[in-house]
Amino acid sequence: MTAEPSATESRDFIREQIAGDLASGVHEGVVTRFPPEPNGYLHIGHAKSICLNFGVAQEFGGRCHLRFDDTNPVKEEQEYIDSIQEDVRWLGFDWGDNLFYASDNFETLYTWAEHLIETGNAYVDDLSADEIRAYRGTLTEPGRNSPYRDRTPDENMDLFRRMRAGEFDNGAKVLRAKIDMASGNINLRDPVIYRILHAAHPRTGETWCIYPTYDFAHGQTDAIEHITHSLCTLEFEDHRPLYDWLIEHLPVPSRPRQYEFARLNLTHTVLSKRRLMQLVSEKRVAGWDDPRMPTLSGLRRRGVPPGAIRDFVGRLGIAKTNSTVEMAYLESCMRELLNKTAARRMAVLRPLKVVIENYPEGDGELLEAVNNPEDESAGSRQIPFSREIYIEQEDFMEDPPKKFFRLAPGREVRLRYAYFITCTEVIKDEAGNVVELRATYDAETRGGDSPDGRKVKATLHWVSAAHAIPAEVRLYEHLFDAPDPGAGKDGDFLADINPNSLEVLNDCWLEPALGDTSLDETVQFERLGYFCPDPDGSAAKPVFNRTVGLRDNWARLQAKGQQNG
């Protein structure tokens, strides 16, 4: 794919830094990496990092690696390794041959741990996890040295080798870097760099029973891959001194630098792995790819084009201020792209039958409809028309308020690409509900234009009853009512779940052309919104998901009217 021009001319501080490093000769090229831990599915927050890392590499003619930060086998799974690759590719990025795993370097990392021991910069500690915590001090009080801190290099080496050999149980011992227990930066208070974990690793199996921690793996792996600019989020800012310390004290082949930017937060959803995991495991949603989820797989199933996500992330920019972006911004990016690319189709979600009494019984015809008014090359299609059609229930009102332009008794409206019709009769059931309409059509208005130039205030979408395909349509709203789930009372984000985030409509009718929609295509249902087929559907009964609705001024007007009484 090609790099897309950024919304603004200016560069963010990271691109500024890279451009400067290239100009001054500090680096001859740029190498970045996207380093997910395979312990969950990627979400739109990761998209920001993916677009940054791959985007920067493209813009400066460098490369970007996909590297799995797989240092904790108790949380990581092959399923996640697979889904992450699929999602990054779907988003539109290609790592070529540069697929790596931190675990590729376990042997090297082990060697470097021994190097630290030899140089007196690491020691084996027998303290328990609780004791280590107690010795660590607090945010305001310095820590105390472990009684095992002064073991000799020989003793440490022996113990560390026995740790690797599997002589000790989980948690019995750890390897710690010997830095400064009094540091104001807690990451420097002798951080644990190796722990005993008798657990099978998705890549290395049973080979290891000790695993490096994030801090001992990340920077070194960057160095091994010759990463020039290691981009991560703000919470790692105070890990940078440790990152640098390790680079300085180890015989690494290159000297990468870490830069931090603010992670993405979005209103009306959650983006923490813990919470997403909880939604899935407690079955609050149908799975990681539930269309209401902010995961890339969820957005994909919802019909959001990857280009809309790239555009969104690009427009936000990169900075260091914590920010929460309104969901409306994302939705706006979806609409903007989809408006230009999505094929127009007609579908009736809540059908109301209309019988056109002066249209010959048994007759029918094909009418031409434009596929996309924004894109002439999309061509046109034929839509069947006949005596009985369905229109949207909300497009008719028996006793309309002044601003309602749609169908009403005695009123004439246009059926898109078809004819002008006039409502002549309202048929109700015993309960008084409108169940059917009678109408007449003007044969002179075929295609939707009146030869006498008379105007009509509304154009309705419709579907021929005899030709329509029955379908299920799923309407989605924000997964959470609250802009910031869990911000209220007890911090219980589940309490903010929107009980109406999914509405299933079972009696929908689609124009015939919709039967050919491919699974990865998002179309516009005219006047309603953008929709895409869901894999749950079948040829006989397709299922469509609403990606995002069209902007709806009428709905807004109504809402205002209700507000004002």
Place this chain on the structure above:
RNA sequence: UGGGGCGUGGCCAAGUGGUCUAAGGCACCGGUUUUUGGUAUCGGCAUUCGGAGGUUCGAAUCCUCCCGCCCCAGCCA
């Protein structure tokens, strides 16, 4: 109370001492166009840059102090 960051309109975000009585986008309000109450288009929307002092002919940009918010006490990443 230790360390590290950040504070520009409702939400993002440019701005790196004069061209800033502060760009752009989203949202919002209003007009025009329209066979989608969609799209497009036009106009409106911060005399002010967390606050107070100071330096300077001149500050959102430099200095000082203050205030607010975020992150860190996993053998998670």
